[in-house]
Amino acid sequence: xxxxxxxxxxxxxxxxLQELADAVSQGDHVLLVEDGxxxxxxxxxxxxxxxxxxxxxxxxxMSRGVTSSDTSKMVDMAGFVALTATTHxxxxxx
Amino acid sequence: xxxxxxTYALMVQGTPYSxxxxxxxxxxxxxxxxxxxxxxxxFFYHDGxxxxxxxxxxxxxxxxxxERWRALHQTQQCELLVCVASAVRRGLLDEGEARRHxxxxxxxxxxxxxxxxxxxxxxALHHDRLITxxx
Numbered sequence: 001x002x003x004x005x006x007x008x009x010x011x012x013x014x015x016x017l018q019e020l021a022d023a024v025s026q027g028d029h030v031l032l033v034e035d036g037x038x039x040x041x042x043x044x045x046x047x048x049x050x051x052x053x054x055x056x057x058x059x060x061x062m063s064r065g066v067t068s069s070d071t072s073k074m075v076d077m078a079g080f081v082a083l084t085a086t087t088h089x090x091x092x093x094x
Numbered sequence: 095x096x097x098x099x100x101t102y103a104l105m106v107q108g109t110p111y112s113x114x115x116x117x118x119x120x121x122x123x124x125x126x127x128x129x130x131x132x133x134x135x136x137f138f139y140h141d142g143x144x145x146x147x148x149x150x151x152x153x154x155x156x157x158x159x160x161e162r163w164r165a166l167h168q169t170q171q172c173e174l175l176v177c178v179a180s181a182v183r184r185g186l187l188d189e190g191e192a193r194r195h196x197x198x199x200x201x202x203x204x205x206x207x208x209x210x211x212x213x214x215x216x217x218a219l220h221h222d223r224l225i226t227x228x229x
Contacts, residue, residue, distance in 0.1 A: 006225075006226075006228075008114070008115075008118075008227075008228050009228075033118060034114045034115075034118060035114075059121075077121055077122065077125040078125055078128060078129065080122060080125070081122065081125050081126055081129055081131065082129065084102075084223055084225055085100055085129065085131065085223070089223070089224075090223060090225050092225070092226035092227070092228045093228075094228035094229065
């Protein structure tokens with residue numbers, strides 16, 4: 001059972017990424033949306049274990065001036081839909 | 095394994111215009127048909143119930159969220175369910191609730207429906223995916 005984890009809060013206002021690090025399993029996906037995309041730049045995502053696919057929603061990155069990094073891949077809204085379809089369930093962290 | 099033709103339930107907990115949840119949920123829902131999916135139920139919970147305010151009147155140059163939800167209901171035949179316990183305490187009452195509580199006007203109307211959490215459970219069980227758009 002693969003899970004898509006949705007993060008919509010800024011990493012500078014919550015500790016959700018640290019909590020998520022203890023909850024993710026191999027093969028899970030993490031998608032950063034809304035203010036969550038602020039975690040896409042820099043080293044914040046290094047808190048998550050290896051074997052997790054990391055994504056950031058392109059339109060939310062663009063509207064916030066967040067550029068792509070080597071830790072997460074950009075995905076558009078169609079890609080967001082595809083991620084919810086290919087994983088078995090979606091969990092929103094907030 | 096890419097499943098074809100999934101039905102989705104969306105839960106919207108963000109309040110309109112000060113949080114992004116409504117916009118994110120609408121953008122997501124509007125992108126479903128291109129991949130053969132559809133949204134079957136939208137459930138508005140907590141401050142998300144303000145999305146159903148029937149007198150919502152945003153400035154003309156801003157997105158009209160109420161109209162966007164109505165259009166989504168039209169194009170994908172989705173139910174727009176509003177948690178009654180969240181709604182009534184925030185002043186969102188349909189005609190029946192308005193009458194029952196002695197108010198002269200209603201503030202919520204079709205296609206939005208006041209429902210209970212049981213309907214959320216139903217939607218979660220009957221549809222293929224439940225996606226929460228957090229505040």
